[in-house]
Amino acid sequence: MIPFNTLLKKEITRFIKVAGQSLLTPLVTSFLYLLIFGIGIGEQIKTGDNTSYLVFLIPGLIMMGVLNNSFMNPSFSLMISKIYGDIEDLKTSPLTPTIIVWSMTLAATIRGLIVALVIFLVGQVFSILKFQQFIFPSHIFMLIFILSFAGMTFGLIGFSVGIFARSFEKLNVISQFIILPLTYLGGVFFSLSNLHPFWQFCSKLNPIFYYINAARYSFLNVSDTSITKTVFITFLFFIISYIIALISAHKASYKHL
Amino acid sequence: MIPLEINNLVKKYGKFSAVDGISFDLKKGEIFGLLGPNGAGKTTTISIISTLEDATSGSVKVFGKNIKQEPVEVKRLLGIVPQEIISHGFFTVEEILKFQSGFYGIKNNKDWIDYVLDKLELSAYRNKQANHLSGGYKRRLLVAKALIHKPKLLILDEPTAGVDIDLRQKIWEFIKSLNEEGITILLTTHYLEEAERLCDRIGIISFGKILQIDKTQKLIENYTSRNITIYLKNPGTRITSKYIIKEDRDFIVFDVPGNVSISELINETSIDLSQIKDIKIREGSLEDAFRTILINNKT
Numbered sequence A: 001m002i003p004f005n006t007l008l009k010k011e012i013t014r015f016i017k018v019a020g021q022s023l024l025t026p027l028v029t030s031f032l033y034l035l036i037f038g039i040g041i042g043e044q045i046k047t048g049d050n051t052s053y054l055v056f057l058i059p060g061l062i063m064m065g066v067l068n069n070s071f072m073n074p075s076f077s078l079m080i081s082k083i084y085g086d087i088e089d090l091k092t093s094p095l096t097p098t099i100i101v102w103s104m105t106l107a108a109t110i111r112g113l114i115v116a117l118v119i120f121l122v123g124q125v126f127s128i129l130k131f132q133q134f135i136f137p138s139h140i141f142m143l144i145f146i147l148s149f150a151g152m153t154f155g156l157i158g159f160s161v162g163i164f165a166r167s168f169e170k171l172n173v174i175s176q177f178i179i180l181p182l183t184y185l186g187g188v189f190f191s192l193s194n195l196h197p198f199w200q201f202c203s204k205l206n207p208i209f210y211y212i213n214a215a216r217y218s219f220l221n222v223s224d225t226s227i228t229k230t231v232f233i234t235f236l237f238f239i240i241s242y243i244i245a246l247i248s249a250h251k252a253s254y255k256h257l
Numbered sequence B: 001m002i003p004l005e006i007n008n009l010v011k012k013y014g015k016f017s018a019v020d021g022i023s024f025d026l027k028k029g030e031i032f033g034l035l036g037p038n039g040a041g042k043t044t045t046i047s048i049i050s051t052l053e054d055a056t057s058g059s060v061k062v063f064g065k066n067i068k069q070e071p072v073e074v075k076r077l078l079g080i081v082p083q084e085i086i087s088h089g090f091f092t093v094e095e096i097l098k099f100q101s102g103f104y105g106i107k108n109n110k111d112w113i114d115y116v117l118d119k120l121e122l123s124a125y126r127n128k129q130a131n132h133l134s135g136g137y138k139r140r141l142l143v144a145k146a147l148i149h150k151p152k153l154l155i156l157d158e159p160t161a162g163v164d165i166d167l168r169q170k171i172w173e174f175i176k177s178l179n180e181e182g183i184t185i186l187l188t189t190h191y192l193e194e195a196e197r198l199c200d201r202i203g204i205i206s207f208g209k210i211l212q213i214d215k216t217q218k219l220i221e222n223y224t225s226r227n228i229t230i231y232l233k234n235p236g237t238r239i240t241s242k243y244i245i246k247e248d249r250d251f252i253v254f255d256v257p258g259n260v261s262i263s264e265l266i267n268e269t270s271i272d273l274s275q276i277k278d279i280k281i282r283e284g285s286l287e288d289a290f291r292t293i294l295i296n297n298k299t
Helices: A002-017 A019-040 A053-084 A088-092 A097-131 A140-164 A168-188 A197-203 A207-220 A227-251 B042-049 B071-077 B093-103 B110-119 B135-147 B165-180 B192-198 B216-223 B262-269 B286-298
Strands: B004-013 B016-026 B031-035 B057-062 B078-081 B153-157 B184-188 B201-206 B209-215 B225-232 B244-247 B251-257 B276-282
Touching: A002 A019, A002 A053, A002 A097, A002 B093, A019 A053, A019 A097, A053 A097, A053 A140, A053 A168, A053 A207, A097 A140, A097 A227, A140 A168, A140 A207, A140 A227, A168 A197, A168 A207, A207 A227, B004 B042, B016 B042, B016 B057, B016 B209, B031 B042, B031 B165, B031 B192, B042 B057, B042 B078, B042 B153, B042 B184, B071 B078, B078 B135, B093 B110, B093 B135, B110 B135, B135 B153, B135 B165, B153 B165, B165 B184, B165 B192, B192 B216, B192 B286, B201 B216, B201 B286, B209 B216, B209 B286, B216 B286, B251 B262
Parallel strands: B031 B184, B031 B201, B078 B153, B153 B184
Antiparallel strands: B004 B016, B004 B057, B201 B209, B225 B251, B225 B276, B244 B251
């Protein structure tokens, strides 16, 4: 367990050392989203079940924060290590691919959950200011489960991308042109019930929709699809991501750029 | 148990063979120098031993353990100092060494970390970010990292490249002291004078092939000549020898194979000892032997 704990500690220490980037940025962006969309134009947006748009928005933003940050933690860590050259330590020391994958994934999940807590607290401030009341999740265990699962899955994806990427540009392509659009189209800002059936069908092909839907269900007790199906799909996505990450950890070159 | 056994090792990149069927062993407790020109295959060989590269064929065993079959056990026995200076983004010297200890399963390694930091004169920098260290100190940190789990076999790939004379001297002294403590050492360097002074045996590699392996002195003897100058009491004394390369009124210069002794030379020239005023000898060096071996191989 010592090698696992050490790499986990190293990864956590790394993102704490760059807290301005890893924790402050999501705080600022969630604040702006809630201010502009939740407060500014939220009054004019219908959510389908008369929930306030501000309250509707918070679970989606929390999940978006978890997905982005869990993805970024291992991918950026590995990319920076390739530039500095200390990525070779992962290969030349007795760390096994399984240890590397799990410790980096767990660190990614922890960062995702800390960001989730930060956004949740920002959301509480807005809720108190607007409605003079706290927001409590309806299904707390479901919330913890789905946030943790989302963090692990996107940590695994971030690991696979980071271990093979040879430049920050390539990382950004995955982050900005694949994950971000899928997150936005996955229903962070809207309910599927507001869409044409064709777009509803398309959205259900997007795996990120199920994470956002599950987070919203955990808070508001409303869902755009079956929760059993959601749990099944997120679990399947986790297994696929884990297999890919493990193969990547075995096949990667761990070479200095 | 043999510290390192390399058997018919091949590494190909497409049709190019970076390492072309090399075989050699290291003896326990020795310092072995793997020398060769740039691109000879030294770093590729070390990358294979350190598991950073997969060999195309052949085998590597460290203390009897095959690197393909028991990689984790092999890594515990090995310490590697890479050729290129590695940076360590966000962490301090002490954090890096603690993490490195943890990777090897060592939880409380403070005493040894203190010892290594002290030996490498890094103690004053223990709380400094590694990124802010000078090149020489970054190289010391790499040596400290390689030693953090007390390896039995230490591999140093040009450990003194780009460091000043003073530090170079200190690093060599430290390597010597580690060897005296029982660590077997494989090193590569372009400083042949230092390799000559430090290494028990030398392997010369070029174009991925081992050209020669022998004891350092043996290589020098076999592949260099001694430059012997005899000063005469009576200028103009006539002497004949197949080894003469320069004659003057007062002295004669002989170029004698390294394995020919002075008494053999004197017998060969039939010089009367009473005629000799002085003798100066310039022994061949490892650098001369290295050049000769490479030239012989080209022709």
